[in-house]
Each structure stands twice: as C-alpha cells, then as structure tokens.
Amino acid sequence: xxxxxxxxxxxxxxxxxxxxxxxxxxxxxxxxxxxxxxxxxxxxxxxxxxxxxxxxxxxxxxxxxxxxxxxxxxxxxxxxxxxxxxxxxxxxxxxxxxxxxxxxxxxxxxxxxxxxxxxxxxxxxxxxxxxxxxxxxxxxxxxxxxxxxxxxxxxxxxxxxxxxxxxxxxxxxxxxxxxxxxxxxxxxxxxxxxxxxxxxxxxxxxxxxxxxxxxxxxxxxxxxxxxxxxxxxxxxxxxxxxxxxxxxx
Amino acid sequence: xxxxxxxxxxxxxxxxxxxxxxxxxxxxxxxxxxxxxxxxxxxxxxxxxxxxxxxxxxxxxxxxxxxxxxxxxxxxxxxxxxxxxxxxxxxxxxxxxxxxxxxxxxxxxxxxxxxxxxxxxxxxxxxxxxxxxxxxxxxxxxxxxxxxxxxxxxxxxxxxxxxxxxxxxxxxxxxxxxxxxxxxx
Numbered sequence: 520x521x522x523x524x525x526x527x528x529x530x531x532x533x534x535x536x537x538x539x540x541x542x543x544x545x546x547x548x549x550x551x552x553x554x555x556x557x558x559x560x561x562x563x564x565x566x567x568x569x570x571x572x573x574x575x576x577x578x579x580x581x582x583x584x585x586x587x588x589x590x591x592x593x594x595x596x597x598x599x600x601x602x603x604x605x606x607x608x609x610x611x612x613x614x615x616x617x618x619x620x621x622x623x624x625x626x627x628x629x630x631x632x633x634x635x636x637x638x639x640x641x642x643x644x645x646x647x648x649x650x651x652x653x654x655x656x657x658x659x660x661x662x663x664x665x666x667x668x669x670x671x672x673x674x675x676x677x678x679x680x681x682x683x684x685x686x687x688x689x690x691x692x693x694x695x696x697x698x699x700x701x702x703x704x705x706x707x708x709x710x711x712x713x714x715x716x717x718x719x720x721x722x723x724x725x726x727x728x729x730x731x732x733x734x735x736x737x738x739x740x741x742x743x744x745x746x747x748x749x750x751x752x753x754x755x756x757x758x759x760x761x762x763x764x765x766x767x768x
Numbered sequence: 769x770x771x772x773x774x775x776x777x778x779x780x781x782x783x784x785x786x787x788x789x790x791x792x793x794x795x796x797x798x799x800x801x802x803x804x805x806x807x808x809x810x811x812x813x814x815x816x817x818x819x820x821x822x823x824x825x826x827x828x829x830x831x832x833x834x835x836x837x838x839x840x841x842x843x844x845x846x847x848x849x850x851x852x853x854x855x856x857x858x859x860x861x862x863x864x865x866x867x868x869x870x871x872x873x874x875x876x877x878x879x880x881x882x883x884x885x886x887x888x889x890x891x892x893x894x895x896x897x898x899x900x901x902x903x904x905x906x907x908x909x910x911x912x913x914x915x916x917x918x919x920x921x922x923x924x925x926x927x928x929x930x931x932x933x934x935x936x937x938x939x940x941x942x943x944x945x946x947x948x949x950x951x952x953x
Contacts, residue, residue: 546784546821547807549800572821573861576807599860600807608859617861620783621825628822641829641867644901676801688801689785689810691820723820744798748807751795 521714523680524732531705531731532558535670538591539564542627542668542701543571543581544694547600550686551580552674553741554707554733559672560584570594570627570668572620572693574604579741585613594666596620622663624696630667631699637663671701673729678708679715682729683722691723698728705731709738769810779815781833783864785824788816805864828864829871836872838865840879840907842894845941847904847916849877850896862899869900881909881938888940890914890921911935913953920944925951 532555535541541559545551559567560583567590574593575582584590585604592614598604607613618626625637638653638660646652651662673694676687684706686694698704711734735742769780770791780789783805790811793799798809827833842850849869852862869875882888890907907914912935913925922944926935932950936943 546805547803549784549803595861597861597863599863605860615859615861619862619866620821620864621829621867624821624825639829641870644898686820688799688818689782689803690801691818692785693821695820696822742800744800744809745807748803749795749798749809750792 521681524682524726524729525680525711525734526731528554528558528707528733529562531555531733532562532564534703535559535562535564537564538566538568539669540568540570540667542671542697543569544671544673544692544697545575545580546572546689546692548575548579548741548745549688550674550690550692550694551575551741552672552705552707553580553739554735555672555674555705556580556584560587560589565589566591568592568594570623570666570697572596572623574598574601576600577603579745588612592616594618594623596623618663623666624693626663626666627693627696627700629663629665631696634665636665639663666700668697668701669703671697671704673698673704673706675706675708675724677710677712677717678706678729678732679712679717679726680732681714682706682726682732683717683719684708684724684726684729685717685721686723695724698724703731704729705733707733707735709735709742769804779813781824781827782810783821783824783828783868785819785821786810786812786816787819787827788813790816825864825867828867831871831873833868833872835874835876836868837876837878838869838899840877840889840904842896843877843879843890843904843907843916844894845890845892845916845920847875847902848894849875849899849904850894851899853897855897866899869903872903874905875903876906876908877904878908881911881935888938890939890941892941911938914943917944922946923950925953928952 594616608615619641629637643661675684677685706729782789790813793809793811804810840851904916911927911930915922915924
C-alpha cells in the first residue's frame with residue numbers, strides 16, 4: 520500500500536529551524552501558501568531567509584512574517600506592491616536581494632535539477648565585481664549560481680495523497696519550480712483526492728517532489744478576491760488610477 | 769487591454785503565466801486565481817493558455833514576444849532604457865522588465881515626455897542604471913511619437929495642440945525633424 524503524505528499543518532511545519540531558507544510559491548496572492556505561512560507565524564519561526572517572487576502586500580502572505588520581524592533577508596524579483604517591505608529595506612531592517620524574474624526562476628530550477636548554475640546574457644551590462652562571466656562560442660554570459668532552500672512552501676489547487684499536484688490559472692507561477700529545489704517540500708492543497716483520481720496526464724507536478732501534504736481547512740479571505748484590486752462598479756476610472764502597477768513608475 | 773477591440777488578432781502575454789490575456793475582470797466577475805502582473809483581476813480570450821514562471825520567461829527570453837510596451841525613467845538617443853532603479857530612492861526590484869526589454873523583438877516605451885519636476889526623460893545618454901542597452905525602437909509620450917534609429921531620434925508625430933518648439937525644448941537629445949507637416953495624434 521502506498522504511504523499517504525497527508526499530515527496536520529502543525530506536524531508538516533514542525534522542524535523548520537530558525538534561520539532556514541524558505542522557497543515560497545506565489546505571484547501576488549494567487550498561489551501563495553497562506554495556511555503554511557500562518558503556521559510559521561504561530562510557531563514563532565524567526566531569522567528566516569525567504570525566496571519568493573514578491574513580498575505580497577501589507578497584511579498578506581509573507582508580508583505577515585516580514586512585519587513580525589521574522590525575516591532577515593528576502594530574495595525576490597520585485598517588492599513594489601509592498602510599501603512596508605520597501606520602507607524596511609530602506610531603514611536597513613530587511614535585507615533584499617533582487618534578480619530578474621525569469622533568472623530567479625532559472626537559478627532555482629538549476630538548484631532543483633542538480634546543476635551548479637546557469638549562463639545568461641540578461642543583466643550582463645550590470646555585472647559587478649565578484650560576479651563571474653564566461654565566453655562561449657563567441658558570446659558573453661554571466662554565471663548565475665544555482666539557488667536551493669531548506670524548505671519549500673507550496674500551494675496547490677488539488678493533490679492526491681501521494682503528492683501529485685494540480686495548479687490552476689495564474690496560481691501556478693513559481694510553485695512548480697520552488698517545489699523542485701528544497702530539501703523538505705511542504706504542500707498545502709485546496710482539494711485532496713484519493714490516489715488514482717487524478718489522470719496521470721493531467722498532473723502538473725509529480726509527487727516525487729513532495730514530502731508533506733496539508734489539506735487547507737478553510738479558504739480564509741486572503742485566498743479570495745481582494746477588493747482593492749477589483750474594478751469598482753460605479754467608477755471604473757477611479758479604480759484604474761488607484762491601482763499601483765509597475766507601469767506607474 | 770480594456771481598449772482593444774473584442775476581436776483583436778493578438779495574444780497578450782502576462783509574465784505571471786498567461787498567453788492570451790483579455791480585459792480586466794468586470795466588477796463582481798473576478799476570479800481569485802486569475803490576475804495580471806500588476807495584481808489586477810484579469811480575464812482570458814479564446815485560445816489562451818496558462819503556465820508556470822519557467823515557461824513564461826522561456827517565452828520571453830526565447831524571443832517569442834513580438835512587441836512589448838514598457839514605462840521609462842530615462843531613454844537615451846541610442847535606445848538605452850532605464851526604468852527599474854533610482855539608486856538610494858526607488859528600488860522595488862526589476863520584475864520581468866529586464867528580460868522583456870532585452871529579448872522582445874520590438875520594445876516601445878510609453879512615458880510622459882518629462883518628469884514630474886519637468887526634467888527631460890529623453891537624453892543623450894542615461895544617468896541611471898540601465899534596464900537594457902540599445903533596446904528601444906519607439907517612444908510614445910504625451911507630446912510626441914519618436915522613433916529610435918541608427919542616426920538618432922526621429923520625430924514622427926506630434927500630439928494635438930503641441931508645438932514642435934515645445935517638443936524640442938522638452939527633449940535633451942538631438943531630434944531629427946523630417947521635412948513637411950508632421951502627423952498629429
């Protein structure tokens with residue numbers, strides 16, 4: 520009989536050490552493992568290094584850990600939707616390291632795929648002292664070392680008991696790659712089905728990558744539609760200009 | 769997106785994992801799992817596909833994007849683009865901008881012609897760290913449409929009611945002015 524990977528949220532997150540480097544799925548709120556993050560907050564994990572595309576927004580997702588002073592360093596691609604994190608960075612209370620979004624993803628993929636790093640010409644014009652470059656077949660590349668984590672926190676739409684995962688829409692984002700590159704991979708899922716219920720052709724990430732599985736008990740409001748990002752019924756124009764997108768700067 | 773005709777023959781890519789993004793979701797019709805790269809609720813068009821971040825940036829870096837529209841802090845006459853960092857001031861990160869600027873087949877900059885304090889954004893050379901060098905093909909501002917060519921910046925169109933003199937004074941790089949009356953927009 521196959522061994523189920525399902526456990527309680529407390530058991531799943533037990534053993535996450537202070538000072539751990541965590542790979543966290545999500546781009547904005549979709550795909551952010553809010554339940555696992557709440558557990559970390561409750562159990563007091565601190566001195567963490569977070570690797571996530573973004574810092575969520577104040578009061579949401581990893582920002583709750585940042586606001587509680589649990590995060591020492593964040594490795595991200597863009598934190599522009601979180602003015603609190605930006606302020607903390609400028610005040611020297613949060614160390615931030617940024618990479619171009621797809622390069623961040625590929626550094627993690629390399630870490631997950633057992634590779635030492637990647638070669639890229641993205642950002643070649645910004646190479647600083649200490650960064651390595653290489654010539655290959657007449658072209659220049661920057662060497663980006665692989666990136667791994669101690670623990671990955673992943674959000675899935677559906678899972679079976681052995682950890683085969685299905686993601687949905689834009690909630691896939693960084694979840695598959697993060698799940699490939701950590702020593703311990705913890706997944707929270709909105710729906711849990713028995714083994715055999717997911718068509719193998721429809722599995723987005725094989726259970727090979729998953730260690731522990733937690734069924735989300737309640738889809739709290741942070742998983743839902745965030746009103747401040749939705750269009751207003753009466754005044755569409757106001758809502759559009761009120762939205763802070765990266766095109767604004 | 770919201771201003772494109774419904775049957776437009778274009779697939780819009782959103783870096784967070786959409787090929788075939790539609791207009792913003794109407795009020796009350798939002799899907800909690802379907803956002804654009806700025807966190808607004810989006811829709812999709814028939815023929816759309818979803819994918820993860822690795823695939824999304826393989827589309828970008830692999831050269832499959834025909835045209836990308838980006839904002840700017842500065843653009844140089846050589847088409848260098850600076851739009852991601854003001855050292856010591858604005859440092860939210862880079863997102864997908866660097867890869868889009870460097871690898872899209874055509875880059876169009878959409879920007880105000882000058883900064884909030886009135887300083888020129890179109891310069892002989894950029895003062896801020898670059899997003900990507902020599903990547904911009906066209907600049908569309910509130911005052912003018914300008915093409916970046918090997919010879920320099922060529923003025924193509926003027927906004928309605930904007931004088932040639934104002935555009936020249938608002939631009940800190942030489943402008944090539946074609947003979948004849950410029951079209952307006």
